[in-house]
Amino acid sequence: MHAATAQQLDHAAVRAAAERIAGGVRPVTVAPAAEAGVWYALEYLQHTGSFKARGARNFLAAHHEAGALPAAGVTIASGGNAGLACAWASRALAVPATVFLPARAPRVKVERLRGYGADVRLVGDRYADALAACEEFAAESGALSSHAYDHPLIAAGAGTLLEEIRAALPGLDTVVVAVEPENCRALNAALAAGRVVDVAVESVAADSLGATRVSADALAAAQQENVTSVLVSDTEITAARRALWEEHRIVVEAGAATALAALRGAAQPLGDRVAVILCGANTDPRDLAEGAEQSRTAAV
Template sequence: MEQQLDRRLDYAAVRAAADRIAGAVRPVAVVPAAEGVWYALEHLQHTGSFKARGAHNFLAAHRRAGTLPAAGVTIASGGNAGLACAWAARAQSVTATVFLPANAPRVKVERLRGYGADVRLVGDRYARALAACEEFAAESGALSSHAYDHPLIAAGAGTLLDEIRTALPGLDTVVVAVGGGGLFAGIATAAREHGVRVLAVEPENCRALNAALEAGRVVDVAVESVAADSLGATRVSQTALAAAQEGDVRSLLVPDAAITAARRSLWEEHRIVVEPGAATALAGLRAAPPEPGERVAVVLCGANTDPADLGGGAPAPGLE
């Protein structure tokens, strides 16, 4: 059915996404944090993460194209993408069937069910849940979405960049955490249009983009990090790799200890609670501080977490 939809990811796709999601998502709040540094508070978005943007864009585009089936939509997700898909599906009055690994965070599973999704727990890795999702889509005719690897998903995420630039004129650099690459690909695409630099930050042991850049192609990586529940993709999307190769992008790796410390400092200094994946971006900025006069925005991309573990935690298996 997707043959009728434009599958390119370019700035025109990001602008089209902005039109589709206008009024449906919360415009990002951008607040000063330190000299030359602002936080983009996308963790306050519907469903608790940036993924609401891509999910709404994906379904709205299919609705307008007449390609949204009666069987609804299905997705395999470690949590945040599933939440966004279920939220967007409810808004479109269609069914969402969400496949997750059985070890997905409890808070995310409960919220999924709260959005009315049919939640199916399969295996202990994202790949197992994805295989079950694909089988379900083939049998039911449901529209198959993806946690990150789709141009409509990435374009929706990319709308963040223009909102940040509107709130912060003269933006020089945006700092973003990278998992499978949907958020990064969208933001990097829009950033390239406006000459904005991108600092792409990953945990040392969830380095799908960094490894792809090193190899010159998409490769599989091992996954083990405190941020793996949202950044633990075993491979980055081809679209994300292309965006990194074409734009003014720096790839940076940070250790889990730095992620945990950044997450704790957000709470202790600002009373901001985010998941480790979101704190990964701040950990990157701490490792690569802004130059004098540079205006930097750090994207705090998600808050679906248990505040009780702000003191740290053990590495988690990759989920999405």
């Protein structure tokens, strides 16, 4: 097994990832929200528009250091953002990237992927369909198989975001992240079952939060006393996304608004110092305007 793949997911791995990707990703910007004690972590400003750039950079850099990048390049299945991050990181190393997406992936993500030089293949209706095709391609071509989330190097890279938020906001009480739509509840269902389970997915945020199952590592991390699983409705997600635009002129995809939706719907304060992660900039602003117009028409 290559050193690049023989990894454990722990705090030491996150620190190693931070050193490996330093200078290659943008440090997170934090900004105060309108609510007292609430800060926004503006990770939608990251390269490729999401935190996924951190994991992709760490994954490919580690394999590059180990001499484990095959001539066939790298392949990944994604709802869009992980594929964008993989293609971006691959381009920096002049490595071919083949990205599998569900056929209904947002056009803006498909176009950006092709702009990064990726070979884009649209398969099936769900992330799981794209993943199966990606695994078959990797076996046949010899391409290095990456993953949207279920790999220690990918997860360690993602973990660097929390380290930066904690450094920027001393005394932080709560971080709101990984909130799920009611009908894309892979983590919530796994916590309820006590094991990884498959779930159906159907939500306005399904393109980025539509995994049918979580990783065992994610479940283990969430099975701690200081972690709470929260679900939000599509109506709440849409309202939070629109509020970000109307109050701050921030345009993000639906998946990026789930954390704010959870904060807006919380029955009680989440602490004196709270960070809400806003992550996911790969969207078409026109659908936000259309949604707002539909709401105004309905109100009349």
